Amino acid sequence: MNLAVRNIYTIAKREMGGYFTSPVAYVFIVIFLILAGVFTFPLSDFFARNEASLNAFFFWHCWLYLFLVPAVGMRLWSEERRLGTIELLLTMPVTGWQAIVGKFLASWLFLGLALALTFPMVITVNYLGNPDNGVIFCGYLGSFLMAGAYLAVSCLTSAITRSQVVSFILSVVLCLALVMAGWPPLNDMLSQWFSSGVINAVASISVMTHFSQFQRGIIDSGDIVFFLGLIFFCLFTTGVVIRSYRAG
Amino acid sequence: MIKIENLVKLFGSKRAVDDISFTVGKGEVLGFLGPNGAGKSTTMRMITGFIPPDSGSIRVGEFDMLTDPIRAKQTLGYLPENAPLYTDMTVYGFLNFAAELRGLRGADRKKAVHSAIETCFLESVIHQNVDTLSKGFRHRACFAQSILHDPEYLILDEPTDGLDPNQKHEVRSLIRNMGKRKAIIFSTHILEEVLEVCTRTIIIDRGSIVANGSPSQLKAMHPDYGSILITVRNVTEAELRDKLKTLSAAAQIESVKNKDEVVTLRVYPKDKKSSGLATQMAELAIQSGWKFDELHTDDGRLDEVFRAITLPDTVKKSKKDGPVITVNV
Numbered sequence: 001m002n003l004a005v006r007n008i009y010t011i012a013k014r015e016m017g018g019y020f021t022s023p024v025a026y027v028f029i030v031i032f033l034i035l036a037g038v039f040t041f042p043l044s045d046f047f048a049r050n051e052a053s054l055n056a057f058f059f060w061h062c063w064l065y066l067f068l069v070p071a072v073g074m075r076l077w078s079e080e081r082r083l084g085t086i087e088l089l090l091t092m093p094v095t096g097w098q099a100i101v102g103k104f105l106a107s108w109l110f111l112g113l114a115l116a117l118t119f120p121m122v123i124t125v126n127y128l129g130n131p132d133n134g135v136i137f138c139g140y141l142g143s144f145l146m147a148g149a150y151l152a153v154s155c156l157t158s159a160i161t162r163s164q165v166v167s168f169i170l171s172v173v174l175c176l177a178l179v180m181a182g183w184p185p186l187n188d189m190l191s192q193w194f195s196s197g198v199i200n201a202v203a204s205i206s207v208m209t210h211f212s213q214f215q216r217g218i219i220d221s222g223d224i225v226f227f228l229g230l231i232f233f234c235l236f237t238t239g240v241v242i243r244s245y246r247a248g
Numbered sequence: 249m250i251k252i253e254n255l256v257k258l259f260g261s262k263r264a265v266d267d268i269s270f271t272v273g274k275g276e277v278l279g280f281l282g283p284n285g286a287g288k289s290t291t292m293r294m295i296t297g298f299i300p301p302d303s304g305s306i307r308v309g310e311f312d313m314l315t316d317p318i319r320a321k322q323t324l325g326y327l328p329e330n331a332p333l334y335t336d337m338t339v340y341g342f343l344n345f346a347a348e349l350r351g352l353r354g355a356d357r358k359k360a361v362h363s364a365i366e367t368c369f370l371e372s373v374i375h376q377n378v379d380t381l382s383k384g385f386r387h388r389a390c391f392a393q394s395i396l397h398d399p400e401y402l403i404l405d406e407p408t409d410g411l412d413p414n415q416k417h418e419v420r421s422l423i424r425n426m427g428k429r430k431a432i433i434f435s436t437h438i439l440e441e442v443l444e445v446c447t448r449t450i451i452i453d454r455g456s457i458v459a460n461g462s463p464s465q466l467k468a469m470h471p472d473y474g475s476i477l478i479t480v481r482n483v484t485e486a487e488l489r490d491k492l493k494t495l496s497a498a499a500q501i502e503s504v505k506n507k508d509e510v511v512t513l514r515v516y517p518k519d520k521k522s523s524g525l526a527t528q529m530a531e532l533a534i535q536s537g538w539k540f541d542e543l544h545t546d547d548g549r550l551d552e553v554f555r556a557i558t559l560p561d562t563v564k565k566s567k568k569d570g571p572v573i574t575v576n577v
Binding site (some may be wrong): 003006007010011013018020021077083084085087088089090092093094095149246247248 | 255258259287296297298299300319321322325326328329330333334335336337341345346348349350351356377390392458
């Protein structure tokens with residue numbers, strides 16, 4: 001195995017272990033599954049819709065992740081700074097970006113695991129009707145990418161501060177901005193003052209806009225580039241923040 | 249060899265480290281002394297590549313820390329100040345993690361982890377979570393991490409901080425033993441530690457090196473170094489003084505104590521480097537039939553030297569803060 005891959009793997013493994021040795025992982029997964037269920041069934045009237053699809057399920061994800069993903073990501077770097085272990089980690093023979101990518105991947109995989117545990121939903125719609133499983137797969141892919149984008153934002157905010165609470169709040173606010181930019185009521189309001197070009201530009205930075213494509217079963221390379229680009233940008237900025245922190 | 253040249257680090261407008269240069273070779277244990285905030289930790293963080301210097305160069309063996317940090321870091325072991333640890337891991341898990349990052353795999357890793365556990369007396373806690381450990385164990389767990397890969401260079405920031413006297417002793421003998429093969433830099437506040445462990449000492453104050461030499465050289469800076477204390481019972485002070493004045497090696501004589509017919513004087517030699525004075529005094533005492541309780545050569549006090557060269561000039565003037573010592577670096 002390549003040295004960089006090894007280091008990323010080692011760091012990711014430790015980070016993942018950290019979730020499961022504390023109650024964080026279990027609490028998160030249970031709450032995520034309960035909320036996903038509550039949003040889908042009572043709130044969206046899953047049964048009354050009489051649709052063989054998971055639209056009611058995916059519709060809520062951008063709001064659900066708004067609070068849950070920052071809760072997972074808030075400790076990534078702030079905890080390292082608070083404990084002082086960042087000094088230990090970065091004086092090991094690893095580069096900054098290996099550490100950033102390793103930690104990010106571990107958390108992303110963890111979110112992926114929580115998402116995968118919603119599989120009874122898929123079984124349910126398949127039992128009740130004949131859904132288009134391709135569309136459902138697209139929904140999951142989009143949801144996973146969106147979780148990664150939120151997580152990258154949390155990763156960035158956690159590098160800024162040693163307080164997990166500050167990191168959480170900053171991250172929720174930034175993610176909210178990313179959602180709201182494409183929220184139809186807001187766009188309608190903006191359309192009173194701005195031209196449609198401006199509205200489209202604003203909406204195009206929204207995770208909601210890009211995620212809605214996946215919900216319809218469309219995998220557009222533009223949407224994938226958007227999410228991956230957002231992740232790359234946030235992780236790159238995290239690297240800059242950490243470097244400036246070290247430089248004093 | 250670790251070679252540091254003209255290292256400068258600014259925090260805002262404050263020069264935390266101001267043009268520091270020194271080298272440490274294999275077989276040397278360098279004690280890093282200085283008051284709090286003198287720049288010890290900052291210097292160590294720069295040597296280990298955690299923070300970049302504003303200017304200057306750092307060479308660790310054949311590698312440059314600034315241009316080739318990964319390979320330089322591979323040859324280093326580092327115990328940061330306050331011994332940070334991941335609190336959500338067991339000691340065993342933590343050491344395995346560190347060993348993996350050090351590139352140790354399979355059987356090598358197992359062997360390294362077990363030998364570090366043994367060296368640092370961690371057997372009893374290896375499966376305990378780090379946040380349930382006492383300070384001494386946490387410190388040793390972090391110390392174990394720094395020696396896992398048997399590095400050529402060790403940087404230890406206050407390695408005995410928070411340990412009990414027995415553990416301190418263990419860690420000191422460990423450092424002394426490892427110092428025979430490695431180059432070690434360690435910082436401390438404890439002056440006896442320096443005398444016990446170091447082959448060389450650097451004192452830094454407000455970002456600059458103010459003294460650099462072996463512990464005995466530093467002690468020799470003390471004005472009382474080489475002077476001889478004599479305590480005699482059955483003579484008056486005047487008589488004792490008169491007799492001592494006749495000695496060819498004696499310079500100045502100072503009264504230390506005169507109580508209940510027991511007189512203590514301090515005699516300074518004319519030449520600090522020669523040991524003639526003690527012999528002369530012993531002969532005189534025997535000839536004169538003095539009942540002497542003590543005849544003792546003062547070898548200087550490191551704590552007073554340390555105080556004298558690190559206190560601000562204004563404080564240094566007052567007598568009670570100890571003797572005025574001038575230093576030539």
